Amino acid sequence: xxxFKLIKIYILIVFFLNMNAFSEEARKTxxxxxxxxxxxxxxxxxxxxxxxxxxxxxxxxxxxxxMIIYYDENKKIKLxxxxxxxxxxxxxxxxxxxxxxxxxxxxxxxxxxxxxVFKDKNFLYGDKLTIDLISSKSIIIGTEDKQVSVKIAK
Numbered sequence: 043x044x045x046f047k048l049i050k051i052y053i054l055i056v057f058f059l060n061m062n063a064f065s066e067e068a069r070k071t072x073x074x075x076x077x078x079x080x081x082x083x084x085x086x087x088x089x090x091x092x093x094x095x096x097x098x099x100x101x102x103x104x105x106x107x108x109m110i111i112y113y114d115e116n117k118k119i120k121l122x123x124x125x126x127x128x129x130x131x132x133x134x135x136x137x138x139x140x141x142x143x144x145x146x147x148x149x150x151x152x153x154x155x156x157x158x159v160f161k162d163k164n165f166l167y168g169d170k171l172t173i174d175l176i177s178s179k180s181i182i183i184g185t186e187d188k189q190v191s192v193k194i195a196k
Contacts, residue, residue: 073099073119073146077109087113095124102151103131104142119146128153135161137171149175157182163195 078093091097091109098104106124114120124130124142130153131137140155151173159166159182168182168190184190 073097073122075109087117089113097122101132102144104144105129106142121145132173135159139171151175165193167191 075091075095075097077091077095079091081090081092082088083090089111091111093107095106095109096104097109104122104124106128107126108124110123110125111119112121112123122144124144126140128140128142129136129138130142130151137153137157137159139153139157142151142153144151151171153171153173155169157166157168157171159168159171159180166182169185169188170183172181174180182190
């Protein structure tokens with residue numbers, strides 16, 4: 043009888059550990075979204091979130107007036123675009139701009155138009171910011187008319 047109790051306890055422990063592992067993985071693959079309105083289209087498959095959009099995963103937080111999610115043929119997220127009043131917040135930096143795109147597969151965030159980056163009391167100004175989340179590399183560029191500008195705290 044003790045063997046059966048021990049086996050049952052072992053199975054329950056394994057079951058709960060596996061559930062926790064699956065829930066951790068599932069949490070990493072989800073993006074939480076809040077908006078005033080949602081419009082879905084089937085051909086091509088896309089979702090449009092309109093008004094006071096806020097989206098986040100475990101690390102990245104996005105705000106904008108409009109968000110469009112484009113899906114691939116397997117119904118996986120291919121690209122997410124944010125339009126107007128865009129704000130992107132990460133662990134210790136925040137950036138604003140007119141337009142942003144996020145590719146979850148490539149783990150690249152691009153922010154375009156009147157870009158301002160706030161990081162460690164420093165300010166960077168430019169026209170386009172590219173953040174490679176895999177390599178932790180960021181590139182900010184200006185335009186022909188306006189160079190990149192930086193204000194560094196002393």
